[in-house]
Amino acid sequence: xxxxxxxxxxxxxxxxxxxxxxxxxxxxxxxxxxxxxxxxxxxxxxxxxxxxxxxxxxxxxxxxxxxxxxxxxxxxxxxxxxxx
Numbered sequence: 784x785x786x787x788x789x790x791x792x793x794x795x796x797x798x799x800x801x802x803x804x805x806x807x808x809x810x811x812x813x814x815x816x817x818x819x820x821x822x823x824x825x826x827x828x829x830x831x832x833x834x835x836x837x838x839x840x841x842x843x844x845x846x847x848x849x850x851x852x853x854x855x856x857x858x859x860x861x862x863x864x865x866x867x
Contacts, residue, residue, distance in 0.1 A: 793845075795845055796844070799838075800834055800835075800840075804837055813830060816829055
């Protein structure tokens with residue numbers, strides 16, 4: 784997997800995680816979330832952890848889409864040498 788493939792995976796998933804985080808936390812207050820029945824985290828910790836979880840889920844989806852895409856390097860045309 785090259786650096787270009789990572790760009791195709793991580794950048795869209797970063798944007799998707801930002802949008803999902805904004806939507807989720809517009810509807811849910813992080814202080815209302817309780818872990819294991821009694822553990823309560825502060826807002827910044829919940830925002831950070833959930834953003835990275837959303838990013839990981841979206842990156843997995845993007846990676847799977849890239850993996851399942853048809854074609855490969857042989858299907859990519861070579862750039863023309865002139866601007867004709």
